[in-house]
Amino acid sequence: MNKERAIIAIPMGDPAGIGPEITAKSLVNEEIYNMCKPVVVGDANVFAKAIEIVDANLTLNIIEKPEDGLFEHGKVDIIDLKNIDMEELQYGEVQAQCGQAAFEYIKTSVELAKDGDVKALATTPINKESLKAAGVPYIGHTEMLEDLTNTKDPLTMFQVNGMRIFFLTRHLSLKDAIGQMTKERVHDYLNRCDKALQRLGVESRKFAVAGLNPHSGEGGLFGMEEVEEIGPGIEAAVKGGIDAVGPVPADSVFFQALNGKYDAVLSLYHDQGHIAAKMTDFHRTISITNSLPFLRTSVDHGTAFDIAGKNIASSVSMEECIKLAAEYAPKFTSDTME
CATH class of the missing domain: 3.40.718.10 (Isopropylmalate Dehydrogenase)
Structure with missing residues (x-):
């Protein structure tokens, strides 16, 4: 096992999309835990439902901060923001509560990274329409990260x-x-x-x-x-x-x-x-946002509302996203940029 396993924050994404499902499927893969220490930032009830949907042999370990994590395969460490009303949640639909929740997962993850509690972020899909419905003043991850970290023109x-x-x-x-x-x-x-x-x-x-x-x-x-x-x-x-x-x-x-x-x-x-990238391998094309104070990787696909909640979505891209964060995180430095 890699002794330098970095703690990676995984904001859960739009609860009505495939983010929770592909994260749960990814964390079934023991290789992820051999490479890093994943911490999900999201809603525990939504994630528990995702585990049920994908029929994964996982249990939740609710924590307050990353350092409290067990980082053991089969036990998902999750910071629970408790921000989704499960009775109102509808998979595959634009909902203000989901747009607001997705933003809060990212904002919390950014704060953890800025404080040095996690080494990197591996982000899941969010939905522009849900963000708009919630009144969140950003159209996507890059714009959020740019503002939340005061970074000009992220690369x-x-x-x-x-x-x-x-x-x-x-x-x-x-x-x-x-x-x-x-x-x-x-x-x-x-x-x-x-x-x-x-x-x-x-x-x-x-x-x-x-x-x-x-x-x-x-x-x-x-x-x-x-x-x-x-x-x-x-x-x-x-x-x-x-x-x-x-x-x-x-x-x-x-x-x-x-x-x-x-x-x-x-x-x-x-x-x-x-x-060029997606024709090479659509599912393994991973985005890295440079110029931030921390490392951020991301899947390069959307929330796939049409298949959300159906256990259809592939987790290949999310697994690659986490692995790439784990690969670069131990070597990543933030002091060489002007």
Whole structure:
């Protein structure tokens, strides 16, 4: 057993979604306990129901703080916020109480991480409509974490089967995203990505930047973005000591990274990197939010209201999410970022 097992907080997610189910299924896997010390942050009654739904051989150990956990396979340590009325809970439906509860699980987990009581967060799905119904002023995890930790522009990284992907832009239209592909931003992001991998304890850090246009523009035949902005941004980063190449045509760069040629790829826009990751292995694509004071991993799927409460949802992604947090947590540092 790993003597350096880190304590990982698992906020339970929207109680009406699949979060409690996939967490329960994940904690049936003894390997999780060999790798880390998981603590669920949620509602004990909801989680007990999830255990019943998935027919898991688990019992609950209600605790006040992480250090009180038993961390034994078969016994789920849970911090019970007691914030769900079970008589009102309806699986697969948008409910204000569930949006509020999901936010409270995350807020409590963040506080535990900021206080040093847990080393990382492995987050489960939340629902934007439920958050809105509760009057929670965020549309998702990233925005919550940004505000709760006073972090500007958190950096998202995907990891799947050893391939790491960063994103120059995220939730923008393609037209607006192209406008953000400046040499200054490319330069800045390569520096940030390098520091992010340092924080995760990654020693080899060779980056490839994906191209925007077909064949990376063919020297300007199919677009000038690579010539005027992306290429010069890479060159500036290299002059500053970053090991980076590109722009590499997007139709080959992810395959090359998957096969070990690069340690990470900087994707220029949302779908470019998302498609590459999810086509590689949808269920094992895990998101890591960098630039926070603590490590955070997350499944990259939603609450799946259509199958919630039916013992249909796969726990593969959640298991990978917890394992990745456990893998990086002992090496994670928060003092190398500017």
